[in-house]
Amino acid sequence: MQSRLLGATGLRVSSLALGTMTWGSVTDEHEAREQLTGFTQAGGTLVDTAAAYGDGASESLLGSLLADGSVARDEIVLATKGGITWRGGNRGVDTSRGALLSGLDASLKRLGVDHVDLWQVHVWSPDVPFEETLSALDLALSSGRASYVGVSNYNGWQTAQAATWQRAVPGRATLASTQVEYSLLARDIEYETLPAAEAMGMGVLAWSPLAGGVLTGKYRTGTPSQSRGADPAFASRVEIYEEDRSRGIITAVAKAAEGLEWTPLQVSLAWVRDRPGVTAPILGARTAAQLKEALSVADLTLPPEIALALDDVSAV
Known part of the structure; x- marks a missing residue:
């Protein structure tokens, strides 16, 4: 698998990352171990989790797999996020300095490590001054709890403002990356967020590159009973793509896959990876x-004419 530098940093990561949002809730220990070992055996290194995933269950499960030697700690680039919690089914956001740093300490304990390679603020909050939120990133870096820091789910102006603030004074933690939704069905970040990230030297980590599985084509004739879309917690992620424009894009992906003798998953994922x-x-x-x-997409590259055709049919 190809490796890439994360933005304008020296941190090298794999060109595909492993997400663990359902670990400890939907995904059990056996399945998680198979995923983690299969990912690293394929050359993958970047593993992403968050304190909010399963209210810490994802981090705990990943930590147990590192502790039992399923994968060695130095084989992966360990990334987590803070600022969101789920308790009793209720979503909470607290990006204050105190909450973020205490949350990071709790994440390190669950993961069983003394530092993470990348720590990200999970979401922007208008309730806390952004300079206070960003000061937590400075402290995480200076204290050795994180090697690199970034943000997640920031829009264009928020990304630019945060990154500029961090670069304004020597000694502040430069933002290495931003994590945002991006797929053939969700291209809004191309207006401002991608240009802001490029201008500020930030790498982009794309979540939901298959639009919750919709771009695999498995929902074209209904919702399979064992699919994520059949889960009430994820059903809304599928329903938002049930309109004419989305169906046209999904059909185009299926036709491209047929012509290439690929799967729709491979087509959609290769398109995002190489944007x-x-x-x-x-x-x-x-x-x-x-x-x-x-x-399996690691060794595949979309022909330029197919990539351009998909660009056209999915343009916002």
């Missing part, structure tokens, strides 16, 4: 078999 500014799409597979299919 300008993207460091790595994040793979959130439900099973090890699904992950294996996604990893």
Whole structure:
């Protein structure tokens, strides 16, 4: 698998990342171990989790796999996020300095490590001065709890403002990356967020590159009973793409896949991976078999004429 530098940093990561949002909730220990070992055996290094995933369950499960030697700690680039919590089914956001740093300490404990390679603020909050939020990143870096820092789900002006603030004074933690939704069905970040990230030397980690599985084509004739879309917690992610424009894009992906003798998953994932500014799409597979299919794209490159055709049909 190809490796890439994360933005204008020296941190080298794999061109595909492993997402762990469902670990510890939908994905059990056995399945998670298969995914993690399969990912690293394929040359993958970047593993992304968050304190909010399963209210810490994802981090705990990943930590247990590192502790039992399923994969050595130095084989992966470990990334997590803070600022969102889920308790009793209720979503909470707190990006204050105190909450972020105490949350990072809790993440390190669950993961069983003394530092993470990349720590990201999970979401922008208008309730806390952004300079206070960003000061937590400075402290995480200076204290050795994180080697690099970034943000997640910031829009264009928020990304530019945060990155500029961090570069304004020597000694502040430069933002290495931003993590945002990006796929053939979700291209809004091309207006401002991608240009802001490029201008500020930030790598882009693309979550939901398959639009919640919609771009695999499995929902074209209904919702399979074992699919993520059948889960009430994820159903809304599928429903938002049930309109004419989306169906046209999904059909175009299917036709491209047929012509190339690829799968729609491979077409969609290769398109995102090789978009300008993207460091790595994040793979959130439900099973090890699904992950294996996604990893097969590592050696595939879309022909330029197919990529251009998909650009045209999916343009916002």
